Amino acid sequence: MSDILVVEDEAIIRTALKRLLERHHYQVAEAGSVSEACERHNLDNFDLIISDLRLPGEPGTELIRRAANTPVLIMTSYASLRSAVDSMKLGAVDYIAKPFDHDEMVETVQRIIASGSARKQQAAAPEQPAAKQAPQAIPDEDIRKQMGIIGGCDTMLTLFKRIRKVAPTDSTVLIQGESGTGKELVARAMHEQSQRAKAPLISVNCAAIPETLIESELFGHEKGSFTGATSNRTGLVEAADGGTLFLDEIGELPLEAQARLLRVLQEGEIRRVGSVQSQKVDVRLVAATHRDLKTMARQGLFREDLYYRLNVIELRLPPLRxxxxxxxxxxxxxxxxxxxxxxxxxxxxxxxxxxxxxxxxxxxxxxxxxxxxxxxxxxxxxxxxxxxxxxxELDAEIERASEAANALQTMQHDVTPGQEPAEDLSLEDYFQHFVLEHQDHMTETQLAHKLGISRKCLWERRQRLGIPRKKTAST
Structure with missing residues (x-):
């Protein structure tokens, strides 16, 4: 059983996190500040320390220095995201945003502890003679263990071989796959098996940052460049200098930010918001999306030149089905x-x-x-x-598919003047055609009802086919 120390000054959050970890059979100790943690506990006795960034007295990053032999996971609010990146530069093993998702927290803790156990075993193993050392190539089996993905089908075996070849390079990679297929695990494995493994891996969910803040968050800003910019700020791209920048859900990136990102890929430099000076950055970019960027580029929703810059190496993660x-x-x-x-x-x-x-x-x-x-x-x-x-719900799933097929059959004959006939369209073609045609004047509930599917199914198909919701559409 692994031992974890939780350092958090808010008792409610500290207790909730303690109970969550104990439900997953971790031994948990707690403290309300850095000084209390050091006075009450021997920090080297823990397998992991989880600490809030902002604490009374010394900040949580002080634990990185005081617990040199124990990994420290920093918790931070969204407003302090850039400070969390600075924490990683100081040696934090990772950071997680508050309020945190329970599944994400447990997965992060499991990964950090498993990685720490593997390093201890490797350090304890006798050193191999130089003549018998393994070659530099990364075995497929090691890649599988690194990703935590099990698979023996032909598609997955091909994927493992590609990762083994791509990981040691600096090539830009685009990971495509549906939600839940493990895109971030692949990105992390590639970073940890690359020449940049000792530098930061900065993970950014483009869909989680407000559109008005995305450029400032990614590229930084100068003091006075906009209301509220009271000091210079380092962007996440700059924070990843020397390491890897993982942009998840890159299809959600606004067009203006796409233009700035293109400059990073073409010139290897960034310009902070409000600055006239550019500066060089050495960043390997790994992007991921569940959307069809090529279709989005044709629709003018994604820059075509950026798509081709991103798509140097494409890795496709197959869905379970x-x-x-x-x-x-x-x-x-x-x-x-x-x-x-x-x-x-x-x-x-x-x-x-x-x-x-x-x-x-x-x-x-x-x-x-x-x-x-x-x-x-x-x-x-x-x-x-x-x-x-x-x-x-197998029966419900079959019934929804049948309803959708019946709805297609019915609506293919329901052509209004000026509409192209839909008789030659596949089910997914018709779905896309119908949604784009009617989403301006129909709610999501009405669209789902007309198509004979649930709202959840409508959302999932939007994600899979890369059909954005209109900002003016009512839900």
């Missing part, structure tokens, strides 16, 4: 993890559960599968997970 028997291998591994976390022996799937797992399309991919297994492991009796505990 295209990975055959891999889904069962992943399910077994997730079940074993759940069993270990809950100290349950003999936890297993029933035959009907296995059939349901293989039959379901898993629109949320590995994330949805993991949540279903964790939930069913908690609720199961006699250590057997049955299909009903998984919460998979």
């Amino acid at each position: 295209e990975r055959g028997r891999d889904v069962m291998l992943i399910a077994e591994a997730l079940l074993q993890r759940a069993a270990d976390n809950m100290n349950m022996e003999g936890l297993h799937f029933s035959k009907d559960a296995e059939q349901a797992i293989l039959a379901y399309s898993w629109p949320g991919n590995v994330r949805e599968l993991e949540n279903a297994i964790e939930r069913s492991a908690i609720l199961c009796d006699h250590n057997e997970i049955t299909a009903d505990l998984l919460g998979i």
Whole structure:
């Protein structure tokens, strides 16, 4: 059982985090400040320290210096994001934004502790003679372990080989795949297996930053460049200098910010907002999206020149529904993890559960599968997970698909004057045609009803096909 120290001055947050970690079978100690943590505990006895950035007295970054042998995870509010980047430069192992998502926190903690255990084992292993040292090439098996992705289908084997070849280079990489397929895991693995591994990996979710702040956040700003700019600020691109910049959901980047990013890729330099001076940066860019950037470029929603600059190396992560028997291998591994976390022996799937797992399309991919297994492991009796505990609505999914097909068949004959006939369109072609045609005057609920699908299904298909919602559309 791993030991974790939580340093947070707000008792409610500290208690909630302590309970969350204890539910996942970590031993948790707590403190309200840096001084209290140092007085009450030996910091070297912990496997991980989780600390708020802003604390009474000394800041949380002081723990990085005082606990030189223990990784420190910094928690920060959105407004302090740039300070968190500075924390990583001081030696923090990672940062996480508050309010944090519980699943994200647990995944981050698991990854940091697992990485620390691997380093300790490597340090304890006897050094190999020089003549017997392994070659510099990264074995596919090591890449799989690094990513935490299980897979033996042809598509995944090809992906592992590509990552092995691409990781040591400085080439720009575009990772494409649906939500929940593990795009950030791939980006992190590539960074940790590159020549830049000792420099920062700065991860930015472009969809999470307000459009009015995105340029300032990415490229920094000068004092007085806009209202509220009371001092010079370092941008996230500049903070990644010497390391890797991972831009998740890059399809959400506004066009003006896209132009600035293009300059980074073409010239290797940035210009802060409000500045007339450019400065050089050495950054490897890894971008990810679940949207079709090529289609967006044709629609004028994404710069075509930036798309081709990004698409030097393209890695496609297949959804679970295209990975055959891999889904069962992943399910077994997730079940074993759940069993270990809950100290349950003999936890297993029933035959009907296995059939349901293989039959379901898993629109949320590995994330949805993991949540279903964790939930069913908690609720199961006699250590057997049955299909009903998984919460998979196979009948509802089939019914929605049938309704959508019927709606298509009906609406293909419902052509208004001036509309092109839809008889030659596939279901997805018609979906895209219909949504773009009607979203200005129909709500999301009306669109979903007309198409014969749920609002959730409508949202998922928008994401998969790269169809943005109109800003003026009412929901």
